[in-house]
Amino acid sequence: LGMLTEMARRLRRTDNLLRHRVSRNPNTEHAACTTTADRAADVIATFGGSWKFIGLSVFMLLIWMGVNVWYLRTGAFDPYPFIFLNLVLAMVTSLQAPIIMMSQNRQSQKDRLRADLDYEVNLKNELLLTEIRSLLHERERKRGAAQIHEGS
Template sequence: MHHRPEEIAARLLKAPYDRLDARAQKVARHVAERQHIARNLAQEGDERRPTRGQRAADAVARFGGSWTFVGLFGAAMLVWVGLNGWLMSRHGETFDPYPYILLNLFLSMLAAIQAPIILMSQNRQAEKDRIGAEHDYEVNLKAELEIMLLHEKLDELRQAQWQELLALQQRQLGLLSDLIGERKNAPPMG
């Protein structure tokens, strides 16, 4: 039993098909045409190759958010402070005396460059997440509509079985009353 998308929208979504958003229309079409809607988004993501800049932003974000980066950053800070302390004790002067203004400049520049690169990567990930959420919505809506259709079919089957059961009982009662009537009209035995 196939349905048209307009019927699916009206009966299950309680809205005219042309008033549904594009995703709901797509789901109604898939339900009506009995097509699957689930797909592998990870595989689709591979088909749309990221640009070199996007790959670089992802690599910077991956490295900048790792324990390796934290360890290397901490080691560089210790070397900077230790080298300045050693130079001060040996030669009485250093390339970046305390409070390490040159180090602060480098750290500010690193943060100024790293922050927008990480944001670019996060924006790309947010777009992937949005696409995933939209796909999840479509799959969930289709599953919900299919379950509603199954409930309708079960209700129809149950109603048909009740009708058959009632008709069978009516026939049995008719046969029983015929049998009782025949017994009353039969000559006594004996």
């Protein structure tokens, strides 16, 4: 009974697959299930992995060190070896790493969705090609039978 139930379920799924369009845009499918926080994390991760971020970071580090070295004579707020700067950089890193990992997890979910959609399209194409091939074989068989009948 369980085997018949499973076969019926698969048959319904195959029938549904053949009746409906299966090619869908994975970007649209994925965008439908992302939250505002997910999109914000993606934007932050994209910026964090860009040359703009690297340039801005280097610029800010040079400004920070320059101001503190120049004001060293007058009482810098973060004198050498720049302990407060190390704290700020550690905090940025500790926040940036999980955001990048969240973005990578969403990208892997999107890749899995794309693979699933590709599988459905390929399965439907395979089923339709099998059907077309059987129809062609049937026509060839009928044409061969008709030629034999005409030759008699």
